[in-house]
Amino acid sequence: MSIRPQTYQERRRRLMASLPENTVAVFRTGSLCTRNNDCDYEFRPDSSFFYLCGFGEPDALLFIQADGHATLGVLPKDPERELWDGFRHGVEGAKATFGVDEAFELTEVDERALTLLDGVENVALLMHDKGLREQLWQWRDQLYRQKRQGKLPPDNFLDATDTLHEMRLIKDEEEIAIMEAAAQISVKAHEQAMRSVRPGQKEYQLEAELNYVFMQQGARHLAYNNIVATGANACVLHYISNDATIADGDLILIDAGCELGCYASDITRTFPANGKFSEPQAALYQLVLDAQYASIEKMRVGEPYEAFHNAAIETLTAGLVRLGLLQGDVAELIENKAYREFYMHNTGHWLGLDVHDCGRYKENSQSRTLQPGMVLTVEPGLYVAADNERVDPKWRGIGIRIEDDILIREDGPYVLTHGLAKEIDDIEALMSQHN
């Protein structure tokens, strides 16, 4: 299960067909980042670069000409460096493995770039890549200085961001297969966390169970930092310290997903540390779950993007009134955004090579409509701050989110993260198989 070289070729051709004639598009993948002294963070290729060629080494540069002809600049083969830092594909390997038409060693980058840019009218790039923008300007200046020798510097710089992001937004069959596999590995990891948790454990000890399953199942990387939040820590939306002690009676919120072939999965589950929901925990949990089901119902072809968020808000607000956390008329409370005291984030985001994947949510300030091949998360939640004195003490410090990954298909929403318990009974049954 992987992306075929022909698919990358096809993407490059499609990109160039959407850009003006006589354009060269240039992308780069990024460099290693230092963590401390001589230790680097693991390298992860830029998502758009990877989408166009699948090459995973640092410092690489991709030129695509108008007809789709692709030239990849790569680090040279170097037995000494490879002995220390690991394998490099080099020029021959890059051509043979990734289906690019040409490759060169980065030591020749200036010469190659000047040849590729000479006589071209437009240069397309991801305009936010400041380093590349500056590099391209330097090459342009060099051509400009040689104008009287017959060189023709490019006239315009174009932003390829929108075109490329819209392509990435609609997933093809190969991408969907990888994303479902990633989702299913994450399902197994969450199941293991639910089965193995014990009060008294540190959050990071439970986190270790997730990471173990990810890697055992073939996913070497995380899509984002794991959130393992016990009790009121769940109310900190991007809690990542994961070093508190899990108490009997806590709810635990885990937001974690593996990355497979650079594709993200993104799952949140909330479950009781001792295996049994208390009454107030169960009441709020069931409300969030109802909101999630109502939301998924709206994840259909032709529905506006905002519909599933609105469905979640309606269910949550009505439920908060019913349980006594909000007082007043439901329609008015929605109008005044009163729910924001307990629900302050959106109900979903695009998912793909990036966990918060690219693609516009609105077009001409109108919510866009859902189309087949879009993948997005659905993640309603409720968070009652531990110091919220406006509500009955029994609700305080409860944070809940339930998140799944949804593929929009002609025949309706398809849950990529299928099979993972989320009904109260199913979670309690799974947790009773304690290991």
Ligand SMILES: [Mn+2]
């Ligand atoms: Mn998410």
